[in-house]
Amino acid sequence: MSNSPSITVPGYSGSSLYPYIRVFALEIQQTDLIIRRDHHAADLITPSGAHIVRLYSCGALTEINRNNKTGWIIRVADPTGVLVISIRSRSQDLVTVLNAITPPAFVSVTVVIEIDTSPGSSGYRLVLETIHSSDRKARDQWILKTSQCTIDRLQRLYKLLSEESPSEEERRFMSRYKISSRQLQVLAGVVDRALEQVRAPVEHQESGTDIDTHGKDDVTEQVMELVRQHSGPRGISVQELTGIAKKTGLSETLLIDTIRVLIAEDELYQPSSGFVKIL
Secondary structure, three states: OOOOOOOOOOOOOOOOOOOEEOOOHHHHHOOOEEEEOOOOEEEEEOOOOOEEOEEEEEEEEEEEEOOOOOOOEEEEEEOOEEEEEEOOOOOHHHHHHHHOOOOOEEEEEEEEEEEOOOOOOOOEEEEEEEEEEOOHHHHHHHHHHHHHHHHHHHHHHHHHHHOOOOOHHHHHHHHHOOOOHHHHHHHHHHHHHHHOOOOOOOOOOOOOHHHHHOOHHHHHHHHHHHHHHHOEOOEEEHHHHHHHHHHOOOOHHHHHHHHHHHHHOOOEEOOOOOEEEEO
16 A cells, blocks of 8 residues: 555556545545546545545445445445445445445445446445455554654645645645645544544543433443334434433433544444444
């Protein structure tokens, strides 16, 4: 895997041995600078300056959609967002692997970029190349390495803003994404959010009767058990869980704080807005 920072713009003609790049999902979602290489293949230039032909990611496989008319769709979540990845209809080897995996589950994936001209598309799509079962330890290592790669790229951009005279191509790239110190701080915040997943959970600082009368481990297990008992195919809505928890003596504040910790620790995830499910 290549970990070097890159500032690249249209006209790039790099090696045919394209490296796999590590980028967080949220940055991919913010990317709209696309370079066509032919009728099908494309490169992406992300806001931090990563040049992506092939992508490597590791996260939670949250959904396998086998009903898409143009082929299967999977969703792989990292701490910052979700990658929506297409699977070619004739990729029988990938289908075989996916049939052996039940979401939610940790996976590692490699992805290639293709042109997408369908109505309402972003102009490109992520196409699955390989997928393998993984685990939390590998996911955490991916977060640490991807964070460092992103910081390296951001430091390069800071230098361009403050110390160096960017080339004409670099200026066009920076103008396209309106690169500023403020924007780089926002991207650095994305890295910090991701790193929270692998840092030791911070103990609750608030004081109150809820914290004093319930041990942290007991409350955590109680919330996990409520989610297990009352979840449906989509999990359980936080609103419904709040009502159930109140009947057991848990306050809404303590419940929400515990849910946040469990999401940060990858015990729970959010399959859709307002819902939680056991990972």
